[in-house]
Amino acid sequence: MKIPEKVILVTGGAGFIGSNYLNTVVPRYPNYRFVNIDALTYAADLKNITVADAPNYVFVQADIRDVSALQKTWETYSPTDIIHFAAESHVDNSIAGPRIFVETNVLGTQNLLELARASGVKRFHHISTDEVYGSLGFDAPSTDENAPLLPNSPYSASKAGADHLVRSYNKTFGLNTVITRASNNYGPHQHHEKLIQLFISNLLSGKKVPLYGTGKNVRDWLYVGDHILGIDAAFHKGKSGEVYNLGGGVELENIDITKKLLKLTGRDESAIEYVTDRKGHDLRYALDCRKAKRELNWAPLKSLEEGLRETVTYHKRKQESDKKN
Numbered sequence: 001m002k003i004p005e006k007v008i009l010v011t012g013g014a015g016f017i018g019s020n021y022l023n024t025v026v027p028r029y030p031n032y033r034f035v036n037i038d039a040l041t042y043a044a045d046l047k048n049i050t051v052a053d054a055p056n057y058v059f060v061q062a063d064i065r066d067v068s069a070l071q072k073t074w075e076t077y078s079p080t081d082i083i084h085f086a087a088e089s090h091v092d093n094s095i096a097g098p099r100i101f102v103e104t105n106v107l108g109t110q111n112l113l114e115l116a117r118a119s120g121v122k123r124f125h126h127i128s129t130d131e132v133y134g135s136l137g138f139d140a141p142s143t144d145e146n147a148p149l150l151p152n153s154p155y156s157a158s159k160a161g162a163d164h165l166v167r168s169y170n171k172t173f174g175l176n177t178v179i180t181r182a183s184n185n186y187g188p189h190q191h192h193e194k195l196i197q198l199f200i201s202n203l204l205s206g207k208k209v210p211l212y213g214t215g216k217n218v219r220d221w222l223y224v225g226d227h228i229l230g231i232d233a234a235f236h237k238g239k240s241g242e243v244y245n246l247g248g249g250v251e252l253e254n255i256d257i258t259k260k261l262l263k264l265t266g267r268d269e270s271a272i273e274y275v276t277d278r279k280g281h282d283l284r285y286a287l288d289c290r291k292a293k294r295e296l297n298w299a300p301l302k303s304l305e306e307g308l309r310e311t312v313t314y315h316k317r318k319q320e321s322d323k324k325n
C-alpha cells in the first residue's frame with residue numbers, strides 16, 4: 001500500500017469488540033494501516049477477524065505487559081495513533097484472580113502510554129466502561145462524564161486505574177487522549193462467558209441459564225455495532241482530554257433480558273436457575289450520553305429487539321457450523 005495517512009495500533013483486536021471494530025474500519029479507511037496487537041488469551045479468536053487478508057491490516061502477537069515486545073512493534077510499524085481495547089474483561093474472573101487485571105489493565109495501559117508519549121503518538125483512544133462509575137440506586141439519575149469514579153470490582157477498579165493514568169498523561173505530558181466509556185455490549189463474536197452469549201448458547205442447547213440473585217440488577221445494553229460507530233466518531237471528532245459516555249439507552253433488569261431471550265429461543269421460565277449472587281454485584285448502571293450526541297453526533301441506531309434477534313441468529317448459525325467442523 002501507499003504511505004498510509006495513519007498507522008493505528010489496535011490492541012486486543014482479536015477480542016469481541018476489537019474484532020467488530022476491525023471488521024468495520026479496515027474496509028472503511030483504506031488509507032489507514034491497522035496493526036492489531038493481541039496476546040491471544042482465552043478470550044481471543046482470530047477467526048472473528050474477517051478482514052485478515054486486507055492490504056491495510058496486519059496482526060502481531062504481543063502482550064501489552066511485555067515492554068520489549070511493544071518496543072519491537074513500535075520500531076517495525078511506527079504507530080501514529082492507538083485504539084486500546086486489550087484488557088482482562090470478565091468481572092467474575094477478576095473476583096477469582098484480581099492480579100492479572102492489574103497487570104494487563106493498569107500496567108499494560110501504562111506501557112502503551114509511555115511508548116505513545118515517547119514516540120509522539122497523535123491520539124491515544126482508551127476504551128473504558130460504565131462500570132468505573134460504580135453502582136447506582138434504582139431511582140438515581142443516569143451518570144454523566146463528570147461523576148466520580150467509584151469502582152466496586154477488581155475489574156472496574158483496574159479499568160478506573162487505567163482511565164486515571166490516561167487522564168494524567170494528558171494533563172502532565174500533553175498526550176492527545178480520548179476515553180470512551182460504554183455500557184454492556186452484546187452482539188456477534190462475544191465470548192460465551194458473558195451474560196447474553198452464555199444464555200443464548202445454553203438456551204439453544206436445551207440447558208438452563210444461571211441468573212444471579214433475584215435477577216433485579218439493572219444493566220444498559222449497547223449493540224456492539226453501535227459501540228463501534230461511537231468509537232469511530234470519538235476517535236475522529238472527540239476533543240483531546242475528554243471522556244464520552246456511549247450507552248444503549250435501554251435499561252433492563254437481568255430477569256427481563258432473560259425473558260426476552262427465552263422468547264427468542266422458544267424456551268420457558270423453567271429454564272431459569274437462580275444462583276447465589278456475585279460478590280459486590282453492582283445494582284444498576286445507567287449512562288447519560290447527551291455529550292456524545294451533542295459533540296459527536298452519535299446515538300445508538302439498533303433497537304434491542306433487532307439486536308437480540310440478530311445475535312440469536314448469529315448463534316444458531318455458529319452452533320450449526322461448529323457441529324459440521
Ligand SMILES: NC(=O)c1ccc[n+]([C@@H]2O[C@H](COP(=O)([O-])OP(=O)(O)OC[C@H]3O[C@@H](n4cnc5c(N)ncnc54)[C@H](O)[C@@H]3O)[C@@H](O)[C@H]2O)c1
Nearest residue numbers: 012014015016017039040041043044063064086087129185
Ligand atoms: N464487553 C463489554 O460489554 C464492554 C463494555 C464496555 C467496555 N468494554 C471494554 O472494551 C474492551 C474490549 O472488551 P471485549 O469485551 O472485547 O473484551 P474481550 O475479553 O472479548 O477481548 C479482550 C482482548 O484483549 C486481548 N488481551 C488480553 N490481555 C492482553 C494482553 N496482556 N496483551 C495483549 N492483548 C491482551 C485478548 O486476547 C482479547 O483478544 C475492554 O477494554 C473492556 O474493558 C467492554
